[in-house]
Amino acid sequence: MSQLAVWEVNFSGGIGNDNIKWRAFVWAISEFMLFVSIAINYLPPRWYKAVFRFTLFILMLDFFLCLIWLPIAVHNTYGFRSAKFVFTSTCASKIFLCSAEKGR
Numbered sequence: 001m002s003q004l005a006v007w008e009v010n011f012s013g014g015i016g017n018d019n020i021k022w023r024a025f026v027w028a029i030s031e032f033m034l035f036v037s038i039a040i041n042y043l044p045p046r047w048y049k050a051v052f053r054f055t056l057f058i059l060m061l062d063f064f065l066c067l068i069w070l071p072i073a074v075h076n077t078y079g080f081r082s083a084k085f086v087f088t089s090t091c092a093s094k095i096f097l098c099s100a101e102k103g104r
Helices: 002-006 020-041 045-076 083-088 093-103
Strands: none
Touching: none
16 A cells, blocks of 8 residues: 555545545455455365465565566666665765766
């Protein structure tokens, strides 16, 4: 749910606890997740192996997509930085100034 704020998705009324529509949306997603969690407990034991394999597949897919996507996204935005820059830089605006100049 927090990714919607990061991706700057427009939600009517905004993304925040003061918006009743947003709170209802979060509640509905939570109820759905609860329903799925309860439903898995009622599966026959012979299906556990398939559920475990499906879950493991989703986790590995996510892991490998992050390994593939991260270097590409970093390269396309601000580029890789040295450890010295990361741990000794005190002004975050340097990153954005460098990336703005890189794009020109």
